[in-house]
Amino acid sequence: MGFMVGLTSPAAQLYIAECVEPKIRGILGSLTATLMALGILVTYVIGKFTECDVLAWIISSSSVFMLVGMYFCPESPSWLVYRKRMEEARRSICRLRGLSDTEDDEITKEIDRINEAVNNQEDVSVMKGLEQMAKSLKPLFLSLILMFFQQFSGINAIIFHAGTIFKASGSSIDNNISAIVVGAVQFVFTTAAMIIVDKSGRRILLLLSSVVMFFSLFPLGLFFYLKNNNFNVGNIQWIPLISIVGYMIGHSIGYNTIPFLIMSEIFPPSFRNIFSALSSSFNLFCLFLVVFFYSSMVDCINEEGVFWLYASICLISIPSVYYLLPETKGKSLEEVEKLFRNHSEKKTECVNSGFVNDSSV
Template identity: 30%
Template sequence: MIFISGTLSSSFQLMLCCGILYTYAFGAVASYYSIAIACTILPLIFVAVFFRAPETPVYLLKKGLRSQAEMSLKTLRGSQYNTTRELHSLQNELTKQSQGQTSFAKALNRREAKYALIISLGMMVFQQFSGINIVIFYSSKIFDAAGSTLKAELCTILVGLAQVVSTLVSMVLIDRAGRKILLQVSATSMSICLLVLGYYFMKKDRGDDVSSMGMVPVAAVIIYILLFAIGFGPIPWMMSGEVLPADIKGVCTGIAVSLNWTLAFLVTFSFQMLTSTLGNSGTYFLFAGICACGLLFSTFVVIETKGKSLQEIQDELAGKA
């Protein structure tokens, strides 16, 4: 499981991208109210299907329901799967955790816990401050403002499709190439694309003739999306699960996710204010600079977790490896 953890963890980002593409495609041909209804149908389907999902074996073992935990494992692994060894391993891990249980504040005082939390929160910060939600939510306005020759609706569908395709590519690469290199490529490429976008709007806003550059913003946005989705899209989500120690993982993952969506709201909410204050070009140059900082963070702070067990990761964070 260690060697496919990246692929499995990337499925979260893939579902996000599929949802965005679904909304873009439906929004191109339907009214606002129809989109709302269409987006309501999917959660209802999910609720109906999820009733058949098994409870997690770890939760059942915590509750002392060993026979139900065995049934859950067989549902997840297959009816012919021998659950004895895995159940024994899970039970030993839970026993070890309960014996070494300590307060959250004390657990967070360990070097590896602090380092892991810095990585988790830092990744969420740079994911949102890369400007991804601005590009997604305002893509049609970006293309309209740029004077693109393609219809804004078609451009946004291309953006959504680029996200899905590149996330699929990321799922293949992430357990082969590693996390750090994908983050570094992602941050570098996003910074360049935003610089190109900023340069285009700088020329346009000062009255230069940009009629021959109509495809530049479209290409910059699509490449930006492609490279975001192979690195800073999926990897921050999986990093929390990979680097955080087991005894603080639940609380710290909640903190990281809350920070992510809070920043998503703040960045999206402030976009209009930023463009009014800094102009279109200044706004994109600002986010390009933040992506460059994300490159430095990925290079000097984030550790490589590819193919490593949780214990090996914790030893490296603690400075023992």
């Protein structure tokens, strides 16, 4: 199952990015994270009332719907133009945009836009190709940073161990009910982020996400510090639920959706497949590390140490996003590529002329 999810996740994100118009790419690109949050919520709810084997049979049906649904979906216009299948690309654009064959100007304009980006990537030597890849490393680096912050903020450790965390806090609320509440909050606010991401922009949501997560995780760590040091926490046992709900709100409005959306936007066409695979693999590797070592970290530094560590990483993410990530809201994939390409060319010119100042870097 992990192997198949690893294959389909980046492909799904790229497919959406290549098919939709720039003005709604944020909404539809975030839809994958929204439906993932819905899947987690549905799993929590069904899992409360069924055994594991029954749960597995029920949720496996989603794969059948995907198999049937993808049969009726067209190939993306970018993929078809890149392979010189122009007539199929025209039909794909007509279907995706709701255009008729008579609206030839709109179709031609979009194909020309895609073709220009494709031509910029073609007819290069091996050395030129390596040079282009080197210039494309900044988008890859940015994507890896976002994937790191997404996972090492502790999201999947909290999702997978929600019941254990509530039980350790001594809360009187049923563990399964608490997990369902957390899943519901994640779904609602991921949906809200999906709606506003094209209006507010990517950077501001990531920054807000980091701030909210920090101020949610810090009191959670403080609660466990007091509890583990024999302070009376009987009157504040509501803190873990409120903190985790606040944390889920913070994660949902930014880091739950935007890293994969950014990944699908900033990679150049020539390296989009391999860079997306690398970025997604790195994300899953970080997920593995966070979940696998959660229990061991709790044994070593207690719950408060783990949650304060996650809070520290959220704090570090704020200047990283502010200074490194450009805003991609409303830009076509070709405009985003040109943004990074122009930046690299400008930096190269400064180096060749004998100096590099702060503004050029």
